Amino acid sequence: MSQLAENIDSKLHVLSIRSKFPLLNQEVNGKKLIYFDNAATTQKPDCVINAISTYYTEYNANIHRGLHSLAERATAAYENTRATVRSFINAREVEEVIFTSGTTESINLVSNAFGRKLLHPGDEVIISELEHHSNIVPWQLICQEKGARLRIIPVDEQGDLDLSAFRKLLSAKTKIVAVNHVSNSLGTINPVKEIVKSAHESGAVVLLDGAQASAHLDIDVQALDCDFYAFSAHKIFGPTGVGVLYGKRQLLESMDPYQGGGEMIREVTFEKTTYGEIPYKFEAGTPNIADVVAFNEALNFVKQLGDKEEILRHEHSLLKLATEKLKEIPGLSIIGEAKNKIGVISFIIDGLHHFDIGMMLDAKGIAVRTGHHCTQPLMERFKIDGTVRVSFSIYNTPEEVSIFVNSLKQISEKWR
Amino acid sequence: MEISENVPASMTEIQDEIIEEFSFLGDDRESIVFYIMELGQKLPELEEKYKVEENIIKGCQSKVWLTADLEGDRVIFNADSNTDITKGLISLLIRVLSGQSVDNILKADLYFIEKIGMGQIIGSQRSNGLVAMIKQMKLYALAYKSKLS
Numbered sequence: 354m355s356q357l358a359e360n361i362d363s364k365l366h367v368l369s370i371r372s373k374f375p376l377l378n379q380e381v382n383g384k385k386l387i388y389f390d391n392a393a394t395t396q397k398p399d400c401v402i403n404a405i406s407t408y409y410t411e412y413n414a415n416i417h418r419g420l421h422s423l424a425e426r427a428t429a430a431y432e433n434t435r436a437t438v439r440s441f442i443n444a445r446e447v448e449e450v451i452f453t454s455g456t457t458e459s460i461n462l463v464s465n466a467f468g469r470k471l472l473h474p475g476d477e478v479i480i481s482e483l484e485h486h487s488n489i490v491p492w493q494l495i496c497q498e499k500g501a502r503l504r505i506i507p508v509d510e511q512g513d514l515d516l517s518a519f520r521k522l523l524s525a526k527t528k529i530v531a532v533n534h535v536s537n538s539l540g541t542i543n544p545v546k547e548i549v550k551s552a553h554e555s556g557a558v559v560l561l562d563g564a565q566a567s568a569h570l571d572i573d574v575q576a577l578d579c580d581f582y583a584f585s586a587h588k589i590f591g592p593t594g595v596g597v598l599y600g601k602r603q604l605l606e607s608m609d610p611y612q613g614g615g616e617m618i619r620e621v622t623f624e625k626t627t628y629g630e631i632p633y634k635f636e637a638g639t640p641n642i643a644d645v646v647a648f649n650e651a652l653n654f655v656k657q658l659g660d661k662e663e664i665l666r667h668e669h670s671l672l673k674l675a676t677e678k679l680k681e682i683p684g685l686s687i688i689g690e691a692k693n694k695i696g697v698i699s700f701i702i703d704g705l706h707h708f709d710i711g712m713m714l715d716a717k718g719i720a721v722r723t724g725h726h727c728t729q730p731l732m733e734r735f736k737i738d739g740t741v742r743v744s745f746s747i748y749n750t751p752e753e754v755s756i757f758v759n760s761l762k763q764i765s766e767k768w769r
Numbered sequence: 770m771e772i773s774e775n776v777p778a779s780m781t782e783i784q785d786e787i788i789e790e791f792s793f794l795g796d797d798r799e800s801i802v803f804y805i806m807e808l809g810q811k812l813p814e815l816e817e818k819y820k821v822e823e824n825i826i827k828g829c830q831s832k833v834w835l836t837a838d839l840e841g842d843r844v845i846f847n848a849d850s851n852t853d854i855t856k857g858l859i860s861l862l863i864r865v866l867s868g869q870s871v872d873n874i875l876k877a878d879l880y881f882i883e884k885i886g887m888g889q890i891i892g893s894q895r896s897n898g899l900v901a902m903i904k905q906m907k908l909y910a911l912a913y914k915s916k917l918s
Contacts, residue, residue: 382798706852708831709806716799724830738851768806768853 365658365667371748373398373654384718387753392537392565392697392744393722394587398654401591404647415639417616431642434649435632441652442582443573444599451598451605451632452645456564457487459583459598460531462635463560464491466608467581468529471558474500477526479557481506481514482734483536483543486727488562492531506532508734512539512689516547523555530559534566534582538726538742539689540672540697542570549579558604564588568746569668569695571661574599591651592644598635605631612637664747668696671745671754678758682765688740696745699726704769707741710761713768714741717760780873783865784881791885801890802854809856812863815849828901830894831855835902837909842870842917844910848902858891858899866906871917874910879903 371377374396379386388396408430414423416431432447439447453459468491472478478492482505496503504527506519514532523530530552534545545561552559560581563572568589574582581604586595600608610617610628614637619627628634658664675698679685684703701707711723722742725732732738743757778786794800815834824834831852838845846867848859865881866874882888888896 383796706831708852709854712854713799713802713806716802768810 365663365747367667367748367750370658374748375399375402377748381718382716387719387757389743389745389749389757390720390722391746392742394593395568395590395746396748397592398590400650400654401647404650405592405643408643408646413643416642427642430646434645437649437652438597441572442599443575445575446602448631449599449602449605451600451635452640453596453598454594454641455585455596456562456583459596460488460560460562461491462598462611463581464495466611466635467604468495469499470609471528472496472499472501475526476501476528477504477524478529478531479504479506479519479522479527481532482508482731483514483539483541484533484728485537485562485564486729488531488533489730508731512536512541512691514543516544519548520551523551523557525556527552527555527557530557531562533562533564535569535695536689537565538699538728538731538740539691540694541689541691542693542695545579546577549577553578565695569661569665580604586644586648586651589651590654591648594641595644595648602631610634610637614638658747665695667747668745671749671751672696672698674751675743675754675758678754682762684765684769688735688737697742699740699742701737701740702765702769705765707739709768710741710764713764714760719757719760780865780869780877784879787861787864787881788884805857806853807857808860809853812856812860815847820849826901826905828898830898833859833898833902835905837906839913839916843868844871844874844913846906859902862902862906871910871914875907875914
């Protein structure tokens with residue numbers, strides 16, 4: 354295995370990276386685990402696992418208000434993660450980084466706190482056919498409430514957004530454009546910089562759903578010039594239950610709080626409450642301190658791996674290998690073959706249901722995703738009810754790809 | 770739809786048979802999944818005219834259609850699904866319940882499901898679907914019981 358794994362076109366030391374992920378070293382259903390469901394969630398390196406344990410063993414305390422030493426230590430660690438996130442996404446200021454429970458909450462925060470204030474009857478919000486339900490439903494809800502209209506950027510056969518259609522949708526009515534940086538179902542990397550530029554020329558505000566981008570691409574919110582950027586810790590080797598919302602200071606300051614409670618206030622009387630400054634205005638209640646603290650380790654881990662381009666190069670080599678080999682399987686069609694993709698492949702096999710494929714692969718110790726991947730409108734656009742999706746990460750090897758493809762070949766030959 | 774003229778084996782006998790078949794497969798998940806797939810592929814397909822919205826079982830992840838016909842005091846079940854594994858699971862239920870009397874279906878204790886470790890084999894999502902399927906089969910029996918009385 355070692356030779357194959359180190360032989361790929363990448364400077365990443367995959368085997369040494371793998372050794373830092375204890376979960377990967379196990380058998381599932383009597384077979385060596387192959388984890389190809391990284392777009393759903395990534396596994397955690399031991400530095401992240403240990404950080405959670407250390408936090409609870411050594412300095413668990415509620416943050417910000419406490420005066421005692423433990424509270425100081427916990428607060429410092431929590432705020433340290435904020436500083437690391439700022440640098441990770443190249444935000445101008447730490448105050449522009451808000452912690453949430455995940456990408457879904459980040460988007461809901463914007464649709465509620467910003468959308469509700471900004472949108473009026475007749476206004477329009479543009480999303481795309483590629484979106485995850487969590488970047489569809491919050492906008493549907495707020496559009497229904499405000500009498501605004503949801504417009505959809507279509508996707509072509511390859512899985513690319515139709516940018517000329519997008520430009521035609523833009524008008525003075527467009528108030529918000531919310532699209533994903535990378536598609537979770539197809540892996541398409543969207544030309545978000547262009548999208549932001551066009552949207553801004555029309556006077557619209559742009560939210561980018563970066564859930565699928567953060568572990569694979571360099572995120573520079575200043576270079577992108579997006580107004581909001583949302584992502585989740587658990588998709589980039591961090592704990593579940595932590596998300597980030599980046600927002601430009603001026604916009605965040607103009608927004609009313611999303612939830613009321615402790616932490617977010619300046620002064621409370623029964624007559625009137627004044628709110629704290631950003632980012633605390635949007636972090637009501639005791640946050641998920643332990644997991645935010647551990648998230649810092651995940652980001653440092655990624656930083657130590659080196660250039661994000663190296664990560665993508667490794668994943669691309671797996672993508673290329675898998676794509677070529679999968680195409681040899683009779684009856685298999687890949688859904689989404691955009692030129693610009695991360696290491697995600699969605700496919701169907703004629704005559705075999707994706708659930709059956711997923712279950713048979715699982716019996717062989719191979720974890721993949723099956724179903725609509727929370728993108729039902731996209732499935733409808735391709736006239737399918739779901740796909741099998743494999744998604745690669747830094748710890749996956751070409752040998753795993755070979756085992757997967759051979760297993761799939763056997764399944765297809767036997768059952769199709 | 771074929772109707773057996775013979776009195777079917779008792780539900781206990783059939784369930785014990787299934788338990789024995791699965792015990793031959795041991796703990797090897799691949800063998801178990803393959804066996805269920807095989808059962809699924811063997812289950813006769815439901816005619817297209819029965820694959821309609823009103824025959825769909827709600828609560829299943831995959832599409833499942835179920836029909837129930839009364840023959841004397843016995844209920845004949847037929848079902849289909851768009852996935853073979855689900856069809857395999859359905860075929861087990863049909864093997865136990867189809868052709869049994871309305872009263873027997875209503876009081877059926879489907880102990881084979883636990884005995885063969887179905888919960889672990891199919892996971893929690895599909896288990897909910899299986900529960901929905903059993904519930905629907907019993908509801909049919911209940912409806913026919915009131916028709917008979």
